Amino acid sequence: MTTFASPTLGGAAQALWQVEMAPGASGPVHVMDAEQIWRAVAGGATVHLGGEDEGEDVPLAPGDTVVLPAGLVRRIEADPDAGFTAVVTGAGGARACVPGGEPVVPGWIS
Numbered sequence: 001m002t003t004f005a006s007p008t009l010g011g012a013a014q015a016l017w018q019v020e021m022a023p024g025a026s027g028p029v030h031v032m033d034a035e036q037i038w039r040a041v042a043g044g045a046t047v048h049l050g051g052e053d054e055g056e057d058v059p060l061a062p063g064d065t066v067v068l069p070a071g072l073v074r075r076i077e078a079d080p081d082a083g084f085t086a087v088v089t090g091a092g093g094a095r096a097c098v099p100g101g102e103p104v105v106p107g108w109i110s
Contacts, residue, residue, distance in 0.1 A: 001017050001018070001019060001020075001106075001107075001108040002017060002018040002020070002108075003015065003016075003017045003107075003108045003109070004016040004017060004018065006092050006108065006109055006110060007092040007093055007110065008110055011092050012092075013091065013092055014089055014090070014091065014092055015089065015090055015091070015092040015093075015094075015108070015109035015110075016087070016088070016089045017087075017088055017089075017108045017109065018041075018085065018086070018087050018088070019038075019076075019084070019085065019086045019087075019088055020083070020084075020085050021043075021045070021076070021078035021083055021084040021085070022078065022083050023043075023078060023079065023080055023081055023082060023083040024077075024078060024079075024080040024083075025077075025078045025083070025084075026075065026076070026077040026078070027075055027076045027077075028075065028098050029073060029074070029075045029098065029099060030073075030074065030075070030096050030097060030098045031071060031072065031073055031074070031096070031097050032068070032070060032071075032072075032074075032090065032094055032095070032096050033070055033071070033094055033095045033096075033097075033103065034070050034090055034091035034094035034095075035067065035068065035069055035070050035090060035091070036067075036068045036088055036089070036090035036094075037065065037066075037067050037068075037088065037089050037090065038060070038065065038066050038067075038068065038086045038087075038088050039064075039065045039086060039087045039088070040060040040061060040062050040063065040064045040065070040084070040085070040086050041062055041085050041086060041087055042062055042082075042083075042084070042085040043062070043078065043079050043082035043083040043084040043085055044059065044060060044061050044062075044078075044079035044082055044084060045059075045060045045076055045077060045078050045079060045084040045086070046058070046059055046060070046076075046077045047059075047060060047066055047068070047074060047075075047076055047077075048074065048075040048076075048077065049068075049072055049073070049074055050072070050073055051073055055073070060084070060086070090109060091109075092109055092110070093105055093109065093110060094109055
């Protein structure tokens with residue numbers, strides 16, 4: 001993660017960062033307490049929305065945008081060959097929570 005703007009970098013309410021994932025990398029299953037907007041810029045990814053037995057998979061390619069509402073279970077999986085790069089914005093100070101964990105503010109949006 002590369003932070004471009006956040007409350008600790010002078011942003012009032014929003015954070016902006018870039019996500020770079022290696023080929024085949026996968027983020028954790030988690031929930032955010034605020035909306036996020038993801039814009040794919042390179043490679044590709046699948047955004048798994050909802051629980052294991054429900055929900056949908058949203059493919060992302062360069063130029064695609066997906067809006068992820070607050071409270072939605074999600075997991076991002078990078079293309080196994082090309083990896084994935086996206087620019088993301090959301091509320092500064094938003095909290096993430098993994099199953100069984102306590103909500104935390106990720107360092108790149110604090």
